[in-house]
Amino acid sequence: MSLQNVFKFAAVIFFINGLGSLLMTETFMEAANFSMSSDLKTVGQFLGVTFLGLGLIYWRTADLAGDALPALGQTFGIVHILWVAIIGYHVATGAAAGPTAYVNLAITALVGIAFFVMSKK
Secondary structure, rough: HHHEEEEEEEHHHHHHHHHHHHHOOHHHHHOOOOOOOHHHHHHHHHHHHHHHHHHHHHHHHHHOOOHHHHHHHHHHHHHHHHHHHHHHHHHHHHOOOOHHHHHHHHHHHHHHHHHHHHHHO
């Protein structure tokens, strides 16, 4: 897998999460073991749009970065490690659980590692 493909794969994950959070907010949030409320629905929909925007940024980064792609890959790897830390903390403390939390924790960790590994080639 190339670094460009890591960016594209991460973008697809963001698109899936974004659409899920935006269009199926209650299902998406309840799958993370969150108690649904009108406030959480608002936050979930905002998060969905944010994920869609991040997906677009990830998708286009591979095409626009040129020679800076490895440096951006390392930066995006750091961001993924930060997400792993906070998702892991929330899972460990019981603040989040279920398939949404566990699957995103695993995928985020693997993508973060892939960013670091593929940025060194």
